[in-house]
Amino acid sequence: MTLATEPPKAHFRLGMLINDTRYRSYTIQIIVLILFLLGVAWLANNTIENLAAKDKDINFGFLWNRTGYDIGQHLIPYSNDSTHFRAALVGLLNTLVVALVGCILSTILGVIIGVLRLSNNWLVARLMTVYIEIFRNVPLLLWIIVVFVVFSETRPSPIDFRVTEAMTTAGEKPAASMMFFDSVAITNRGTNIPAPLLSRPLPTIEVGPISLNLTLIAILAVIAGSVYANRVLLRRAAATQEATGFRPTTWWKSTLILAVPFILLMFALGLHWEYPVLTGKIAKLVNFKGGITIAHSFTALTVALTLYYASVIAETVRAGIQAISRGQPEAAYALGLRPSRTMNLVILPQALRVIIPPLISQYLSLTKDTSLGIAVSYLDLRGTLGGITLNQTGRELECMTLMMLIYLIISLIISAVMNAYNASVKLKER
């Protein structure tokens, strides 16, 4: 005879959805989900109703219309006859180039400052602290404007670079002169640098809708080949070191492998430089022509982003280094490693694991902050698609949606790439 009573049959009642802990969480989740979906539906419905009330529709056809406006800085061919889509593409490339240059420069500067902040030299360490605190604690927008105004207000006008015959005879010097053997001029309008030109470029072939620039492909192929060959060399050197304990000298071989094929290719393509020169059909209308003109809006944005994010990255780097226990460098010193090698071989590889995750979010912020270029009228994605195109076509919803999508995609790509890198450097637990 058993004393255990039969458990009561689970008769499902509606009240159990709230009273029974087994079901309650599901009930709550489903209700919240329904409310959330209702909210989204209401927003969508509201948008459609309001657009209809204003007799507007959602239509992306405007992307294929002629823009009619010019963009100062374009990395791909663009004129006012191009489409709005092309203008958006120009803007996207302008965004990416600032983001890329900004990420690279701020990482380099940030790592140097972060390491120097931990220096035993009291003065250097304090100077770096001052730098970090100044740049980190003033809004980025102000730095962008400050840099821009400094460039455009303090640099001389192109006319100041001019040497007239009267001045030559009188032995006078112009108010301003170019730098680096007359190749670079910084005026109040922009920075003029020499442009690389190829006298024997490879042709561009059309494969369906895509045009392939063979010159660019050849350059990329040569660089990739050299880098691969260099890696093979270094791997062999490492293998020799493992086997014999003696590392063969590789620096001059590396230099040769990396430099010679590229130089040869450049000779083959006929590389020469086009220097900026002063022109002007009228005596007074003087501008630099030829070469590449980098607008101050680009310079200001890049410099400000670099300086600001270098200070943030420096703190990340410092935190990463300090996360390494004291025993590690002490053990390295005990083995007789010099401080620089201790840093490169022992501390930084381990610190990277701590540094990379916050670094990802810094890169993401930097990329998104390029849209602050609006303050200096830098025509990035926000300036073209979200600015002039939006304004000239009146398609606010479409432009904003596209812009948000593009920024989202850029951020997700950066995130994915950096996560992949993080996976490759993180502690491998086997």
Place this chain on the structure above:
Amino acid sequence: MKKSVFFGALAATTVLAGSAFAGTLDDVKARGELICGVNIGLTGFGAPDAAGAYKGFDVDLCKALAAAVVGDAAKVKYVPTTGETRFTALASGEVDVLIRNSTWSFQRDTDLKFDFVAVNYYDGQGFMVKKDLGVSSAKELDGATVCIQTGTTTELNLADFFKANNITYTPVNVADDSEALRQFDSGACDAYTTDASGLAASRASMAVPADNIILPEIISKEPLGPVVRHGDNNWGDIVRWTYFALLEAEEKNITKANIDQVASSTTDPEVKRLLGVGDDDLGAMMGLDKEWAKRAIAASGNYGEIFEANIGTSTPIGLARGLNALWTQGGLQYAPPFR
């Protein structure tokens, strides 16, 4: 029960949101205040003075409109807008009317779903350069760096002009008039282009106006006027006829000073209709009272008075009436009959 309340509220908000733009006149009356989109700062047309009060040619039209609709010229809330933000502000209902030297163009009238109800200033695009540049014609600007406000029709005209004349330029895009002036003044651009009236206003606000010249070429037609949203015709009528009332007042020599005297002594039936002293009640036809036009004229005076006080030859801006003279004096300003 709760559910039905929720859905009821949902439906109500949707309907409300959908019809929020239909009755601008009712909204303004209920609010007791007109919300007027004006320039963020263009001397003479719409700019805050030292005390922060908005003043100018466009602003006076806002005042006249507020006087006609709300009954008090001071009951205006000015929303400063840039070339980029103005149309979004109007389309979204942030402002009731946009009186901000905006060019009437086909695409804005049709595709952007706006109505340009009148032209209060006939303008054209010009160029300003420094005097010592030695340029006397816009066609000599080959290779020049040109400052240009983004989101404007002038931006498109500029591209067309240089293309038509087969010369090149480097655009320097700036957000508003003050930034353009700063860059132009510091020499970051050789020329600044915008509407000729805007150039005159900018020139007047510079340290030494005489050091800068406005080139003779007018490269486009820029009819500037008040803008309202598509679809609210009654509101559009009110803005349009308020403006025409100011024109008619100038034609009939009704000024801010003599308006009361004219109202009591006039025998001209059209003036009687306009000022609401006769038997006809024009205001009722568009939902206003009988004396709407009288108040509008009394606010800042007639069109000619507003012009002379803000941008006329006696001001630092010094614009001549030109195309903006009344049709009786060889200009284009012409009000249809009030009957």
